Amino acid sequence: MESAVRTLLIVLVLFLSSPALANWHSDDQDIMGTRVSVTLWAEDDATGKAAVKAVMDEMRRIDAEFSPYIDTSQLSRANRLAPKASAAKPLSISPELTRLIDKSLYYSRVSGGAFDITFASLGRYYDYRAKLKPSERQAEELLPAINYEFVKLDKAAGTLYFTHPKVYIDLGGIAKGYAVDRGIEILQQRGIAHANISAGGDSRVMGDKLGRPWIVGIKNPRAEDGVAIKLPLIDCAISTSGDYERYFIDSDGQRVHHILNPRTGKSTQGIASVSIIGPQGFDTDPLSTTVFVLGVEKGLELIEKMPGFDAIIITAEGKVHYSEGLAPPEALPDPQDR
Structure with a gap:
């Protein structure tokens, strides 16, 4: 009896002192x-x-x-000081902010200005919760300030200045990626x-889900909780821009949303969502906005020139367009049904 008790105690000690078994861990925060x-x-x-x-x-x-929105951020500092800086006395910025702005300007150039972080010169005066658009006076004054060429970045020196006093930049189209x-x-x-x-x-997904691909859903842009397409993904990034994220319907029945056409300062019409699949979010994030603004034909034309990237575009009428690298996926069973 004493031997059996001693054996049980040894097993219990070994169990309690052993490391916890491998497991999934997750968290969600705002x-x-x-x-x-x-x-x-x-x-x-x-x-x-x-x-x-x-x-x-x-x-x-x-x-x-x-x-x-944070006064102490590097971006807020740049928006305060870069309009006052000059080629003779540019603003010094961090290597990280330099990298973000440099990548943003790259996508401005390859898209002919469809992606433009200076959209915020006017775009910051939209209030989607209060259902407010910029006034005609604001639009007349600030639309000329939307031009990525006003952003002068010296990548090697890590300096920045704006050549228009009303320029204001926002990295919302690239920072989350x-x-x-x-x-x-x-x-x-x-x-x-x-x-x-x-x-x-x-x-962005890394590896697989222990022998199965990760299943990432593309939201149905006209259904509150619906999923339009499910994609099996391994080791890649996917970014979706949609006209349903921040929007309101104005008095004319128009959907006013946060993806603005830099040329007009107004919400891009005709597209409901764009999803871009590629190696990293640093590219898929700005590309989803870029293709949204360019539209179906020009957007797909751009993606076809970029190896390693694919696009899924859903128009406002609900029609789905795929880049050549993607065949329309078959309907996938819900993981909960497996």
Whole structure:
């Protein structure tokens, strides 16, 4: 009897002292004005929890640095000082902000201005909650300030200045894609091999879901909770821009949403959503906005010139267009039904 009790105690001690079994770990938090979600597989609970926390901490850091709504952010500082700077006395900015602006200007150039971070010169006066558009006076004064060529960046020196006094930039079309990439980098450094990080319409998956692909849904733009398309993804990013994210219907029955055409300063019409699939969110995020503004024909033409990227466009009428690299996917069973 005494021997049996001693054996039981030894087994119990070994069980309690052994590391927790590998498991999925996840969290959801409101950061960067959207819902940030992290799901990952870790070999033990401590590693998993620490990894999730590290990603969320990085998301909060990026928000604090590049939000136009935080007075102490690097972006707010640039918007205050770059219009007053000059070629002779440019504003010094961080390598990270330099990288974000440089990538933004690259997509402005390749798209002929369809992607333009200076849209906010006028765009910041839209209030979607209050259902307000900029006044005619504001539009007349500020529309001429929307032009990416007014943003003068010296990438090597890390300096910036604006050549129009009314220029105001917003990184909302690229920062979340950058943030999910940073989250993946942090997980890779910690030895995580299977993960899914999303920030609103931007997601990046690492590895697979333990032998199965990650299933990422593209929202039905005209249904509150519906999914139009389900995609099986492994090791890639996907970004979706939609006219349903921030919008209101004006007195003329027009949908006024946050994806503005830089040439008009008004909401782009004809497209309901654009999803771009590619290697990293730093590219898929700005490309989804770019293709949305360009429209079906010019948008697909741009994507076909970019190896490694694909697009799914849903028009306002509900018609779906795919880039050549994507065959229309078959309907996938709901994971809950498996």
